[in-house]
Amino acid sequence: MKIALLGATGFVGSAILNEALDRGHTVTAIVRHPEKLPQRTGVVAATADVADEARLVQLFTGQDAVISAFNPGWKNPNLYDEQVRGTASIIAAIKLAAVRRVLWVGGAGGLEVEPGVRAVDMPDMPGWVRPGSLATIDALASLRKEPTLDWSFLAPSANMHPGERTGKFRLGGDRMLVGANGKSEISVQDYAVAMIDELEHPAHVRQRFTVGY
Numbered sequence: 001m002k003i004a005l006l007g008a009t010g011f012v013g014s015a016i017l018n019e020a021l022d023r024g025h026t027v028t029a030i031v032r033h034p035e036k037l038p039q040r041t042g043v044v045a046a047t048a049d050v051a052d053e054a055r056l057v058q059l060f061t062g063q064d065a066v067i068s069a070f071n072p073g074w075k076n077p078n079l080y081d082e083q084v085r086g087t088a089s090i091i092a093a094i095k096l097a098a099v100r101r102v103l104w105v106g107g108a109g110g111l112e113v114e115p116g117v118r119a120v121d122m123p124d125m126p127g128w129v130r131p132g133s134l135a136t137i138d139a140l141a142s143l144r145k146e147p148t149l150d151w152s153f154l155a156p157s158a159n160m161h162p163g164e165r166t167g168k169f170r171l172g173g174d175r176m177l178v179g180a181n182g183k184s185e186i187s188v189q190d191y192a193v194a195m196i197d198e199l200e201h202p203a204h205v206r207q208r209f210t211v212g213y
Helices: 011-022 053-060 079-096 130-144 188-200
Strands: 002-006 026-031 043-047 065-068 101-105 112-114 150-155 159-161 170-172 185-187 207-212
Touching: 002 011, 011 026, 011 101, 011 188, 026 053, 053 079, 065 079, 065 188, 079 130, 101 130, 101 188, 130 150, 150 188, 159 188, 185 188, 185 207, 188 207
Parallel strands: 002 026, 002 065, 026 043, 065 101, 101 150, 150 207, 159 185
Antiparallel strands: 170 207
């Protein structure tokens, strides 16, 4: 497939890029610093600012799917506002480019830890994580308002870390997954497996779902 991937050099985006390339897809990697991209067959490097809607339309047109791993940076003091504006620009460009299939890197903050209680509302949620979590929750709300998009929103477990690509994990819905060891975790490599699995075999269209051990 032909995929446009936003944030392809980031922590999550780079894992998704590698997984997609390993499976033979062609990826237009949309980044701010193309020199950070791997030199691999199947990578089409593209520079863009998410605020440049016209440029995004140009890059999205003709793609089979758009995957957004956009994140302005966890240390960005304007994280919430920039992420909300970027989300709006990305969704508008997807519609103008007439791409229907959209996959979105979600966050664990919006998942329920118990009925009616989200992780982001827990007192132990770190303050520096909260703005990004809220912006990602808002992104899900924005996608739900788009009747023409076949979107899927994949939320990770609470702890997503570098690790092994096992291909063995559980999928869930709106409730945070916790393993037998009492931990909610997933390697970023296995997160990418779940994302590209959903791309290739859609099972959660217009749904949020989550992945964990």
